[in-house]
Amino acid sequence: MTARFGARLAGAVAARGSLCAGIDPHPGLIEAWGLPLDASGLERFALSAAETLGEVAAIVKPQSAFFEAFGSAGVAVLERVVDVAHDAGALVLLDVKRGDIGSTMAAYTAAYVAEKAAFTADAATVSPYLGFGALDAAVAAAREAGNGLFVLARTSNPEADALQRARLEDGRTVAQSVVDAAADHNAGAEPYGDVGVVVGATVAPGEVDLSRLNGPVLAPGFGAQGATEADLRAVFGEGLPGLLPASSRDLLRHGPDPAALRRAAQEVNGRLAGLRGKGQ
Numbered sequence: 001m002t003a004r005f006g007a008r009l010a011g012a013v014a015a016r017g018s019l020c021a022g023i024d025p026h027p028g029l030i031e032a033w034g035l036p037l038d039a040s041g042l043e044r045f046a047l048s049a050a051e052t053l054g055e056v057a058a059i060v061k062p063q064s065a066f067f068e069a070f071g072s073a074g075v076a077v078l079e080r081v082v083d084v085a086h087d088a089g090a091l092v093l094l095d096v097k098r099g100d101i102g103s104t105m106a107a108y109t110a111a112y113v114a115e116k117a118a119f120t121a122d123a124a125t126v127s128p129y130l131g132f133g134a135l136d137a138a139v140a141a142a143r144e145a146g147n148g149l150f151v152l153a154r155t156s157n158p159e160a161d162a163l164q165r166a167r168l169e170d171g172r173t174v175a176q177s178v179v180d181a182a183a184d185h186n187a188g189a190e191p192y193g194d195v196g197v198v199v200g201a202t203v204a205p206g207e208v209d210l211s212r213l214n215g216p217v218l219a220p221g222f223g224a225q226g227a228t229e230a231d232l233r234a235v236f237g238e239g240l241p242g243l244l245p246a247s248s249r250d251l252l253r254h255g256p257d258p259a260a261l262r263r264a265a266q267e268v269n270g271r272l273a274g275l276r277g278k279g280q
């Protein structure tokens with residue numbers, strides 16, 4: 001039987017490092033790689049990035065929007081990206097940020113993370129802002145299939161501050177309540193559970209308490225959005241189990257030469273090694 005997501009991720013990070021390599025085929029990047037801005041250019045860009053980054057990163061994160069922008073041909077490319085990254089040895093986190101009422105979430109789950117899902121991803125990003133409880137069935141279905149979810153808690157964009165830092169009646173921030181709900185799903189799992197959270201590397205230190213999470217933490221905002229290793233250290237401390245700093249544009253700008261792209265990812269992973277705890 002295949003190990004569940006949290007265990008697979010811990011093994012992959014121990015072997016390859018903690019970088020989550022984003023595959024975001026921005027139109028400007030496709031053109032900068034000398035490719036046509038159509039489905040064929042998308043395909044060459046994304047499959048090449050998936051092959052190269054999939055060989056060196058523990059986990060890759062294709063961002064669905066950039067594929068959907070090319071219609072059904074783009075979605076077909078996204079399906080292949082998942083397979084190519086898997087073949088190269090990486091786990092795949094599909095960045096789709098879905099969030100809806102429970103009955104509709106069931107269909108998103110069937111698309112991305114349930115048993116025999118249409119996409120063979122290992123995990124997907126989801127939004128809890130229709131209420132965390134609306135995700136409970138998705139969490140259960142993902143787990144049943146040995147997969148995971150990453151729940152947006154405290155996102156990297158400045159527009160999120162007012163909503164996610166707002167206080168609930170019990171005094172916790174909205175973001176903290178999301179982290180706590182994820183923690184409840186992860187209780188007792190070793191080395192950690194299957195329900196991750198997203199906390200931007202750009203947020204102020206001390207805003208969220210991750211000590212009880214016992215799950216992976218996706219930290220975007222590292223690289224192109226301005227956060228550095230020093231920010232990661234300030235926000236998350238050293239040795240936080242399951243910390244996955246995520247970078248997309250700042251890596252992909254090193255292409256199209258696969259050797260240069262590979263070197264860039266390896267170099268970032270090397271710099272991140274100091275943030276990892278023992279045995280990770």
Ligand SMILES: O=C(O)c1cc(=O)[nH]c(=O)n1[C@@H]1O[C@H](COP(=O)(O)O)[C@@H](O)[C@H]1O
Binds near residue numbers: 095097223250
């Ligand atoms: O869930 C995400 O991945 C995500 C959450 C968040 O809070 N901020 C954030 O930037 N992201 C995604 O992370 C990636 C960041 O890309 P770069 O800024 O190019 O590294 C994009 O795919 C975003 O959609």
